[in-house]
Amino acid sequence: MSEFEQATVVASRGDGTYDAAIVEGWDIAGNANGGYLIALAARAMTDAVERPPLSITAHYLSPGKVGPVTIDVDVVRAGRRMAVVRSTVASPEHGPVMALLGTFADQPAPEDAGPSVIAAAPPELPPIEQCVPAGPPVGMNDSGFGQRVVCSYHPDDTGFRSGNPTGTAVMRGWFEFADGTDVDAFGLLVALDAFAPVCFNREEFPPSWAPTLELTAHVRESPAPGPLRCVFRSRFIQNGMFEEDGEIWDSRGVLVAQSRQLALIPKPA
Amino acid sequence: MSEFEQATVVASRGDGTYDAAIVEGWDIAGNANGGYLIALAARAMTDAVERPPLSITAHYLSPGKVGPVTIDVDVVRAGRRMAVVRSTVASPEHGPVMALLGTFADQPAPEDAGPSVIAAAPPELPPIEQCVPAGPPVGMNDSGFGQRVVCSYHPDDTGFRSGNPTGTAVMRGWFEFADGTDVDAFGLLVALDAFAPVCFNREEFPPSWAPTLELTAHVRESPAPGPLRCVFRSRFIQNGMFEEDGEIWDSRGVLVAQSRQLALIPKPA
Numbered sequence: 001m002s003e004f005e006q007a008t009v010v011a012s013r014g015d016g017t018y019d020a021a022i023v024e025g026w027d028i029a030g031n032a033n034g035g036y037l038i039a040l041a042a043r044a045m046t047d048a049v050e051r052p053p054l055s056i057t058a059h060y061l062s063p064g065k066v067g068p069v070t071i072d073v074d075v076v077r078a079g080r081r082m083a084v085v086r087s088t089v090a091s092p093e094h095g096p097v098m099a100l101l102g103t104f105a106d107q108p109a110p111e112d113a114g115p116s117v118i119a120a121a122p123p124e125l126p127p128i129e130q131c132v133p134a135g136p137p138v139g140m141n142d143s144g145f146g147q148r149v150v151c152s153y154h155p156d157d158t159g160f161r162s163g164n165p166t167g168t169a170v171m172r173g174w175f176e177f178a179d180g181t182d183v184d185a186f187g188l189l190v191a192l193d194a195f196a197p198v199c200f201n202r203e204e205f206p207p208s209w210a211p212t213l214e215l216t217a218h219v220r221e222s223p224a225p226g227p228l229r230c231v232f233r234s235r236f237i238q239n240g241m242f243e244e245d246g247e248i249w250d251s252r253g254v255l256v257a258q259s260r261q262l263a264l265i266p267k268p269a
Numbered sequence: 270m271s272e273f274e275q276a277t278v279v280a281s282r283g284d285g286t287y288d289a290a291i292v293e294g295w296d297i298a299g300n301a302n303g304g305y306l307i308a309l310a311a312r313a314m315t316d317a318v319e320r321p322p323l324s325i326t327a328h329y330l331s332p333g334k335v336g337p338v339t340i341d342v343d344v345v346r347a348g349r350r351m352a353v354v355r356s357t358v359a360s361p362e363h364g365p366v367m368a369l370l371g372t373f374a375d376q377p378a379p380e381d382a383g384p385s386v387i388a389a390a391p392p393e394l395p396p397i398e399q400c401v402p403a404g405p406p407v408g409m410n411d412s413g414f415g416q417r418v419v420c421s422y423h424p425d426d427t428g429f430r431s432g433n434p435t436g437t438a439v440m441r442g443w444f445e446f447a448d449g450t451d452v453d454a455f456g457l458l459v460a461l462d463a464f465a466p467v468c469f470n471r472e473e474f475p476p477s478w479a480p481t482l483e484l485t486a487h488v489r490e491s492p493a494p495g496p497l498r499c500v501f502r503s504r505f506i507q508n509g510m511f512e513e514d515g516e517i518w519d520s521r522g523v524l525v526a527q528s529r530q531l532a533l534i535p536k537p538a
Contacts (some may be wrong), residue, residue: 008335024290055483056530057326059353059372076357077330082482084368086355088345099345099353101370103328103482108509115473116536117438117506159283163374169386204384212504213351213372214324216485218531221508236524237386239490240377245526255505257513260529262324262487265383 002181003148004190007036010044011073018044018071022064022091025144032064033145034098034212035177035193039186041087041100044071049083049104052185056102057216064097083106107222123172123231125154129174132158134196135154148196150176151230160200162209169198169234174227175248183227189230192217192246193261198234199242199265208266213241213259226251240265271441271450272417273459276305279313279340287313287340291333291360294413302414302436303481304462306453310356310369313340318352318373325371326485327337328508333366334364365394376491381429392441392500398443401427403465418463419445420499430468438467438503443496460497461486461528467503468534469513474518477535482510484530495520498508509534530535 006263007023015256020043022204026036038058046052069091078082082105089098107113125131131152156171159165175191179184183191197210276292280375289312295305307327315321338360345353355389358367376382398419423441428434444460446452452460454515462484468474498518503511 032419055328057370057483057485059324059345059370061353076328077365084330086368086370091374096346099355099370101326101328101355101368115506115507116508117468117471117473117502119438120504170387186387189491199386202386204386214485216326216483216529218512220505220510220512234388235389236489236523236527237384239385239456243393243489252457255507258505260485260487 002177003179004177004181004187007222008040008043008186010047012047016073018047018073019068020044020071021068022066024066028067028143028145033190033193034060034215035190037089037098038100038215038217039189041071041089041098042071042186045085045100045102046104047106048073048075049085051083051104051106051187053219054103054105055216055218056189057102057214059099059214060212061096061098062094063095065091067091067093067098103144108221118255122229125172125174125229126256128152128174128227131155135238145218148178149190150178151195157201160196165203166201169202171198171201171232173230175230176227183228184222185219185222186255186256188219188223188248191230191248192257194204195230195232197263197266198232198244201236206267206268208268210263210266212261212263215257215259217257217259219257221254221256223250223256224252237265271455272444272448273446277308277312277455278315279311281316283343286535287316287342288337289323289340289390290337290520291335293335295417296335297412297414300323303329303484304459306333306367307369307484307486308458310340310358310367311455311458313342314354314356314369315373317344318347318354320352320373320375322458322488323372323374324485324487325369325458326483328368328483329481330365330367331363334363336360336362338366345396369441370374375417387455387524391522392444394441394498397496398420400424401447417447418459419447420464428500429465434472435470438471438506439463440467440501442469442499444499447497450466454488454491457492457504457517457526458486458489460499460517461526464499465499466532466535467504467513469502474535475537477537479532479535481530481532484528486526486528488526490523492519492525493521493538506534
């Protein structure tokens with residue numbers, strides 16, 4: 001079992017409730033990574049309907065702290081192909097952590113997929129060894145998450161780490177699990193929330209906590225093995241919030257996931 | 270009361286359940302417009318937490334048919350500013366119609382909003398009288414929805430209506446309510462799902478039903494009075510599905526809403 005699989009084990013009680021744990025080492029400054037929490041919930045939701053996530057939305061209720069959690073899963077509708085499922089992740093000690101709603105389904109067989117029309121290209125990235133692996137975010141404590149995943153940033157997008165934001169709310173880079181295991185549909189959910197908030201590359205927003213309110217992920221294809229190319233950008237920072245749009249492309253140059261999140265701008269520390 | 274307000278009245282039973290109706294005339298070929306259904310649910314969710322929608326996600330379970338519905342609202346968490354709310358819209362006759370999850374909150378006061386960084390511009394549209402008001406979709410029966418809202422398409426994007434798709438999965442145009450009333454946060458939810466599916470402008474996808482699986486709407490600002498500029502586009506049509514990204518801009522040139530939906534490509538009739 002990979003580190004990620006071990007950290008996202010869920011056990012069904014048979015009544016819609018799953019026992020799981022927020023595992024040490026998937027945190028940033030003490031709070032579990034949001035994508036990791038979504039993946040944890042998605043494991044239970046997938047178990048309940050025997051299909052992987054296609055579109056999943058998470059609303060963040062409180063920071064995820066290390067320790068046991070329950071995941072209550074409610075199957076709203078399980079059709080022949082699509083299943084719609086709700087869940088809530090809660091900590092007995094800290095209360096509700098995340099509320100989710102998703103459609104779960106297998107990708108269609110190639111002969112049923114229909115025509116493709118792609119009006120975009122993967123982000124241009126230098127080879128991974130010329131990119132800048134992420135350490136802990138500037139000004140934050142050491143991060144367990146940074147030991148589990150490797151986000152290798154495009155050198156042009158790392159200005160925020162040294163107090164020289166690039167001026168453009170974009171982050172590009174490669175994503176891999178640190179233990180070298182391949183990324184599946186659940187791993188994509190982690191990758192979609194693994195990079196630094198894009199607003200850190202604007203001088204108006206010094207690096208500090210930028211709480212996500214909601215993140216929606218679409219899994220568009222099962223990823224091929226190998227590091228993933230990622231790009232995140234925001235076009236509208238206004239009214240104290242910003243949207244962050246993510247794309248993940250696999251080693252074949254196929255788009256495998258998209259995300260959009262709505263987050264609060266970081267407050268100066 | 271405007272036509273839209275009349276068509277989205279909800280009545281609380283006091284126990285989390287609301288009585289409402291899918292009203293005649295908000296359908297396209299017999300199925301209620303999806304954005305109208307989201308607005309209907311959002312009315313009940315807003316009543317429960319006394320705040321308007323900020324981010325709302327709907328998963329479509331079955332077509333909405335005219336007649337009474339119940340909306341079951343579950344307040345997951347109501348904080349000082351943000352409230353997270355779930356709901357299900359169901360018809361006693363036809364069963365579950367839609368499952369929703371959202372964060373509800375007022376927009377911040379201007380002095381609390383923080384800096385704005387906008388890296389986009391509203392779509393360039395000819396004056397509304399030079400645009401092409403939508404009739405019923407080609408090949409479909411007369412549409413009640415087309416009597417309630419006016420989508421005035423950019424003349425460059427109307428090829429799909431005459432069997433000459435433009436080749437680009439984009440739809441641009443103006444949105445108004447037909448009775449001339451202004452569009453508020455709830456009306457934005459209608460506008461975000463009011464235009465024809467963007468894939469109709471690709472010859473691979475003849476106009477036919479393109480079922481939405483999920484739509485997420487972000488209300489980013491209260492719209493100023495006047496017609497709204499809208500743009501919808503898709504960049505990834507693959508694996509039998511397409512995402513459709515929407516933006517709505519108000520008469521001041523301010524972005525007021527964003528959406529992304531995941532839908533199934535239309536099947537040839």
